[in-house]
Amino acid sequence: xxxxxxxxxxxxxxxxxxxxxxxxxxxxxxxxxxxxxxxxxxxxxxxxxxxxxxxxxxxxxxxxxxxxxxxxxxxxxxxxxxxxxxxxxxxxxxxxxxxxxxxxxxxxxxxx
Amino acid sequence: xxxxxxxxxxxxxxxxxxxxxxxxxxxxxxxxxxxxxxxxxxxxxxxxxxxxxxxxxxxxxxxxxxxxxxxxxxxxxxxxxxxxxxxxxxxxxxxxxxxxxxxxxxxxxxxxx
Numbered sequence: 462x463x464x465x466x467x468x469x470x471x472x473x474x475x476x477x478x479x480x481x482x483x484x485x486x487x488x489x490x491x492x493x494x495x496x497x498x499x500x501x502x503x504x505x506x507x508x509x510x511x512x513x514x515x516x517x518x519x520x521x522x523x524x525x526x527x528x529x530x531x532x533x534x535x536x537x538x539x540x541x542x543x544x545x546x547x548x549x550x551x552x553x554x555x556x557x558x559x560x561x562x563x564x565x566x567x568x569x570x571x572x573x
Numbered sequence: 574x575x576x577x578x579x580x581x582x583x584x585x586x587x588x589x590x591x592x593x594x595x596x597x598x599x600x601x602x603x604x605x606x607x608x609x610x611x612x613x614x615x616x617x618x619x620x621x622x623x624x625x626x627x628x629x630x631x632x633x634x635x636x637x638x639x640x641x642x643x644x645x646x647x648x649x650x651x652x653x654x655x656x657x658x659x660x661x662x663x664x665x666x667x668x669x670x671x672x673x674x675x676x677x678x679x680x681x682x683x684x685x686x
Contacts, residue, residue, distance in 0.1 A: 503679050559622050
């Protein structure tokens with residue numbers, strides 16, 4: 462989506478390896494979020510950030526860490542990937558509450 | 574404990590008819606409700622929202638109704654078009670919650686030509 466990009470779009474990795482997903486925004490929004498989408502669960506919040514170096518946990522944060530060293534970049538790291546972390550990961554940015562988030566196009570991660 | 578629930582995983586509607594997607598919530602602190610639409614291999618896109626001070630919001634073919642006493646909202650699409658076939662997510666946020674959105678599990682809408 463315009464103003465927010467995720468990389469990579471697809472990744473296959475082995476169990477036990479660390480993986481980092483990147484989210485980049487050009488909108489200068491303060492709030493950034495990482496969600497995962499799984500069948501039957503909708504979108505669940507992993508971590509979010511409310512400013513540079515300010516982050517907090519969401520509802521499914523175990524096994525994940527994040528970092529935000531610049532306003533425009535929000536990184537999600539799977540410290541030691543497991544098969545249960547196979548999912549589609551979405552990054553989002555937030556501006557006006559009435560318009561909710563703008564989402565990136567997603568990263569499909571497969572852990573084998 | 575699901576705070577936002579979409580109890581219908583799928584819905585099939587004839588083109589030109591009305592589509593009604595439903596959503597229930599449990600948290601009385603929610604004060605903004607949104608609907609998102611998602612096509613395969615794309616990120617969700619914002620469709621329409623409603624504040625808790627209103628009970629209806631309309632945007633073209635899309636209308637969202639909010640019943641606070643029942644903690645229920647619905648999305649009406651009239652008339653439905655084949656291009657509306659997608660997964661629809663209901664979401665809610667509470668005041669002073671860092672804009673965090675809580676999503677339902679989604680309803681897959683199929684509009685038959």
